[in-house]
Amino acid sequence: MKTLKDILYNVKLTSVSGNTGIEVVDVCFDSRKVQKGSLFVAVKGTQVDGHDYIEKAIKSGAVAVVCEEMPLLPDIHVTFVETGDSAAALGVIASNFFDNPSKKIKLVGITGTNGKTTTVTLLYSLFRSLGYNVGLLSTVQNKINDEVIPSTHTTPDQISLNALLSEMVKQKCEYAFMEVSSHAIDQGRIAGLQYTGAVFMNISHDHLDYHETFDNYIKAKKKLFDGLPSSAFALVNMDDKRGQVMLQNTRARQLAFGLKFMTDYKAKIITNSYQGLELDINGRSVWFRLIGAFNAYNLLAAYAVADILEQDVEEVLLMLSGIETAPGRFESVNADSNVRAIVDYAHTPDALENVLQTIDSFRSGNEKVITVVGCGGDRDKDKRPVMASIAAKWSDKVIFTDDNPRTENPDTIIKEMMGGIGPSMVKKTLIIRDRREAIKTACSLANDEDIILVAGKGHETYQEINGVRHDFDDRAVLKEMLELFKD
Ligand SMILES: CC(=O)N[C@H]1[C@@H](OP(=O)(O)OP(=O)(O)OC[C@H]2O[C@@H](n3ccc(=O)[nH]c3=O)[C@H](O)[C@@H]2O)O[C@H](CO)[C@@H](O)[C@@H]1O[C@H](C)C(=O)N[C@@H](C)C(=O)N[C@H](CCC(=O)O)C(=O)O
Ligand SMILES: Nc1ncnc2c1ncn2[C@@H]1O[C@H](COP(=O)(O)OP(=O)(O)OP(=O)(O)O)[C@@H](O)[C@H]1O
Ligand SMILES: N[C@H](CCC[C@H](N)C(=O)O)C(=O)O
Numbered sequence: 001m002k003t004l005k006d007i008l009y010n011v012k013l014t015s016v017s018g019n020t021g022i023e024v025v026d027v028c029f030d031s032r033k034v035q036k037g038s039l040f041v042a043v044k045g046t047q048v049d050g051h052d053y054i055e056k057a058i059k060s061g062a063v064a065v066v067c068e069e070m071p072l073l074p075d076i077h078v079t080f081v082e083t084g085d086s087a088a089a090l091g092v093i094a095s096n097f098f099d100n101p102s103k104k105i106k107l108v109g110i111t112g113t114n115g116k117t118t119t120v121t122l123l124y125s126l127f128r129s130l131g132y133n134v135g136l137l138s139t140v141q142n143k144i145n146d147e148v149i150p151s152t153h154t155t156p157d158q159i160s161l162n163a164l165l166s167e168m169v170k171q172k173c174e175y176a177f178m179e180v181s182s183h184a185i186d187q188g189r190i191a192g193l194q195y196t197g198a199v200f201m202n203i204s205h206d207h208l209d210y211h212e213t214f215d216n217y218i219k220a221k222k223k224l225f226d227g228l229p230s231s232a233f234a235l236v237n238m239d240d241k242r243g244q245v246m247l248q249n250t251r252a253r254q255l256a257f258g259l260k261f262m263t264d265y266k267a268k269i270i271t272n273s274y275q276g277l278e279l280d281i282n283g284r285s286v287w288f289r290l291i292g293a294f295n296a297y298n299l300l301a302a303y304a305v306a307d308i309l310e311q312d313v314e315e316v317l318l319m320l321s322g323i324e325t326a327p328g329r330f331e332s333v334n335a336d337s338n339v340r341a342i343v344d345y346a347h348t349p350d351a352l353e354n355v356l357q358t359i360d361s362f363r364s365g366n367e368k369v370i371t372v373v374g375c376g377g378d379r380d381k382d383k384r385p386v387m388a389s390i391a392a393k394w395s396d397k398v399i400f401t402d403d404n405p406r407t408e409n410p411d412t413i414i415k416e417m418m419g420g421i422g423p424s425m426v427k428k429t430l431i432i433r434d435r436r437e438a439i440k441t442a443c444s445l446a447n448d449e450d451i452i453l454v455a456g457k458g459h460e461t462y463q464e465i466n467g468v469r470h471d472f473d474d475r476a477v478l479k480e481m482l483e484l485f486k487d
């Protein structure tokens with residue numbers, strides 16, 4: 001059992017009222033989860049202010065409260081701790097509560113608009129095949145060795161994150177590879193963690209609903225590198241013009257990778273086809289199973305991390321060359337059909353353009369490209385017309401459909417997408433809101449050798465409408481429809 005004093009170690013406090021020697025059984029930032037003996041941390045959120053729930057938390061048994069403003073609550077005999085930043089304090093508290101697991105494992109964080117899941121998944125698989133005990137924290141799933149723990153976020157909250165890392169330590173994991181989202185950095189979810197290294201993949205248009213400006217989005221990502229200790233490494237993609245920006249204020253050892261300039265880790269694409277990628281990496285030529293030029297960056301980043309972590313590079317390349325793509329990332333759907341069908345998680349303009357350009361570069365004759373795509377509700381609205389225009393530009397036929405409308409009116413989302421469709425592109429555009437019907441239509445329109453891309457949901461197995469997740473899997477529906485329309 002820990003005392004409040006133990007778990008406040010290294011937390012920046014502005015004042016304390018009450019006894020810090022009391023025992024704390026649990027740490028909560030949600031009043032609804034408080035039990036007798038909990039510490040409640042009041043965090044200001046995007047929807048509500050956790051400070052409004054302090055009284056409720058105390059009624060439910062909280063023995064101590066961490067907050068940014070002392071509430072005016074008379075006759076309440078709990079300990080109050082004031083801090084300038086509750087979310088950051090929660091990170092440090094959660095680390096202390098779980099005995100600082102990030103100091104007992106080699107933790108590597110990967111950030112970037114696109115490529116995080118792919119790269120952490122490559123690293124997880126690579127280090128497993130090299131014989132290590134490994135943890136994974138990703139959008140698709142969390143893993144502790146071979147055990148799968150479903151993930152709710154790309155980067156979990158402070159408590160879930162440290163609980164997972166602590167379990168990884170218990171299961172003797174030597175390495176943990178985690179995705180670090182910009183939301184997580186901004187919300188203090190990674191505060192208090194000790195990284196062995198961090199990787200920057202790229203930055204492009206996304207999440208402006210949350211960060212409001214692109215500059216804020218860059219600054220959020222940079223904070224990961226600014227917070228690294230001098231013992232860590234900071235590895236950045238030099239082909240992205242913000243790679244250098246990430247390194248500006250870091251104390252960590254600086255390393256770079258890229259395809260365009262001479263850097264520490266350099267790759268050249270020799271062959272890029274549906275069979276995979278042949279790359280020259282630092283002078284060695286190797287075939288990989290992943291498809292698309294963008295995946296050269298993910299493979300190169302994984303290789304660089306493995307080398308920095310002092311793995312045998314020959315063995316690393318051998319193992320990496322056998323690893324499959326992450327679920328829902330340029331995943332081919334195999335059906336008894338002559339149509340080529342791909343499911344991809346492209347939900348940003350850059351990702352969609354990369355995937356469609358890749359498909360375009362593989363065309364050898366008159367095969368048509370049919371794209372089914374939508375944009376998520378309660379997310380960046382500005383990317384909608386841009387994604388629509390990219391989809392139409394690179395496709396012969398494009399079908400706009402629903403993708404997790406959440407609490408928004410799906411017709412409004414599609415209307416905003418249509419804002420990116422000029423008169424010359426209207427005739428190749430169809431609107432079929434029901435995603436199953438949209439995929440069915442794409443399959444009915446496709447002839448032998450044509451290519452169908454279903455973009456935006458990748459590994460997701462649901463369609464979220466008004467808080468309810470209805471079962472839906474692009475891969476399963478696509479397979480079913482391809483078989484329905486096969487010759
Ligand atoms: C917009 C956003 O990021 N929201 C995250 C945020 O919630 P919030 O700030 O909206 O919280 P809030 O509802 O305002 O509540 C504020 C505080 O009051 C507390 N509260 C609230 C109600 C109550 O009755 N009692 C109570 O104590 C809450 O527990 C919270 O501490 O903090 C919560 C706890 O960490 C997250 O679960 C939640 O993620 C929501 C569900 C979400 O959808 N987030 C997405 C956008 C996200 O984080 N995505 C990134 C990946 C993006 C990408 O890279 O593509 C991710 O890392 O997953
Ligand atoms: N290095 C890359 N550069 C640009 N686009 C990429 C890259 N890697 C993958 N993509 C595209 O982005 C999509 C998402 O990839 P991935 O899931 O690896 O990214 P992510 O950063 O984890 O995304 P999220 O923010 O949703 O967690 C892929 O399906 C592909 O279309
Ligand atoms: N991590 C991203 C995932 C987007 C996936 C897409 N299917 C959507 O729902 O918009 C987000 O939460 O913004």
Ligand SMILES: [Mg+2]
Pocket residue numbers: 116117118138139140154179
């Ligand atoms: Mg991800």
